[in-house]
Amino acid sequence: MSVERYETKEGRKYRAVFEFLGQRYKRRGFRTQKDANSWIAEERKSLEAEEKRAKVLHLxxxxxxxxxAEAERLDQRTIHYKSAHIQALYDFLGVDRPVEGITRETALAFQKHFLKTHxxxxxxxxxxxxxxxxxxxxxxxxLVSSNPFKIPRLPEAQYIPYIPPKEDIDKVLSxxxxxxxxxLLLMLATAARRNExxxxxxxxxxxxxxxxxLKTKKRQGGGEEWDNLPMNAxxxxVLKRRYAERKHPEAVFPAKIKLRSKSIFVGEQSTRSMLVHFCQEAGVKPFSFHPLRHYVASILRDKHNASLFEIQHVLRHKKPGTxxxxxDTLKSPVEKPLNSLADEFAAFV
Known part of the structure; x- marks a missing residue:
């Protein structure tokens, strides 16, 4: 560190020079030696604070x-959802806080805060x-050894999705x-997921x-896996009709226009709009794509007496619990035995 005097037309001036972490900093034009030394002290203090901040891991x-890292493994939609959920923590904290300052108490306060609105x-x-x-x-x-978000789950009301009845499915297909x-026919004939x-x-x-x-990333770990499914009649x-009328060398359901993402496949929004339109045309209660898998499961169990093992493999679930x-969201398997009990006591009603 040094303060040097030099002469100008306006009179005597001072320049300040110092080094910090191998880098040289200088400034000239100070009126007094004290001003130059004060600048050095303040600038060094600011640089030390910035260096300390750089060493602290922020959120x-x-x-x-x-x-x-996960973008290489997960699809873009999953990354979008995760980013939105993590953004809620930023909104709660209000600042880019050091990770070491995010504790279990922080997690519990976050949970309590958002429970008011979510x-x-x-x-x-x-x-x-x-x-x-x-x-x-x-x-x-x-970088961390403990997890502040290992907190108890909140009790949830059981989610019961709307499964359209056969009459509504038939009207939509009509x-x-x-x-x-x-x-829609290919989804129903294969029990596949929409994106598959x-x-x-x-x-x-x-x-x-x-x-x-059929390829999916809906498995533990997020890696893409595929299953060979027998092609029923x-x-x-449907596929032979699509092939005869194909408009793209690769995609079975190609995009109508060249999207900004350069995807060759029909967009998710286009499929959503298509189903909404068909439901309106058929005059039925709107439903989404995923309940169609529940609907297929109901047909297999109630009409064709398929076992849990068979339905699991048609839906391509890794675990029978899924x-x-x-x-569980469909007509209960105890309905038939309960009806038989009603017959036993019908004479006394």
């Missing part, structure tokens, strides 16, 4: 490392993704036309072996 860096099921998802964020760092970076009708049909390619279709390869008819949750 923004913590989150960025996680999302960038249902428990939504808040549990926020906490789940924040817990995953900390767990990822514990396993992959070692008014459906074009690619939309083929899309949306991203189906001709390379996934084997007419000779009568197989359809309905699926074969399939059991689907069936």
């Amino acid at each position: 923004s860096t913590f989150v960025k490392q996680y999302l960038e 249902p428990p099921v939504t808040l549990n998802r926020y906490v789940r993704d924040l817990k995953t964020l900390w767990n990822w760092h514990t396993t992959n970076t070692g 008014v459906a036309t074009g690619w939309g009708k083929d899309f 049909i949306r991203k189906l390619t001709w390379a996934d279709v084997d007419f000779e072996q009568k197989l359809i390869r 309905t699926a074969e008819s 399939t059991a949750l689907y069936l």
Whole structure:
């Protein structure tokens, strides 16, 4: 550190020079030596504070490392949902807080705060993704050793999705036309997820072996997996019609226009709009795509007496417990024995 005097037309001036972490800092034009020394002290203090801040792990860096790493493994929609849930923590904190200052008490206060405006099921998802964020760092970076979001789940009301009745499904199929009708028929004939049909390619279709390869990331770990599904008569008819009328060399359901994302597949919004339109045309209560898998499960169980094992493999669930949750939302299997009990005592009613 040095303060040097020099002469100018206006008189005597001082320049200040010092080094910090190998970098040289200087400034000239001070009227007094005291002013120059004060500048050095203040500038060094500011640089030391910035250096200290850089060594402290802040939430923004913590989150960025996680999302960038997971972007290679998870699809864009999942990353979007996780980012939105993590953003809720930023909104609550109000500042980019050091990670070491986010404690279990912080997590509980976050939970209590958002419970005023969010249902428990939504808040549990926020906490789940924040817990995953900390767990990822514990396993992959070692930057943290404890997880403040390991807090009790809030009790949730059981979610019962709306499963359209057969009459409504039939009405929608009756008014459906074009690619939309083929899309719905293929979903129903395969019990596939919407995105599995949306991203189906001709390379996934084997007419000779009568197989359809469905790809999904809806598995633990998020990696893409695929299953070969037997092609039944309905699926074969739809796919042969699509192939005869194909407008794209790869996509079974191609995008109508070139999207900004350059995706070759029909967009999610287009499929949503298509189903909303068909429901309106049919005059039925609107439903979404996912309940169609529940509907197929109900047909397999109630009409075709399929076992839990068979339904599990049609839906391609890894665990039978997941399939059991689907069936719990449908007509209860105890309905028949309960009706038989009613017959026993009907004479006394």
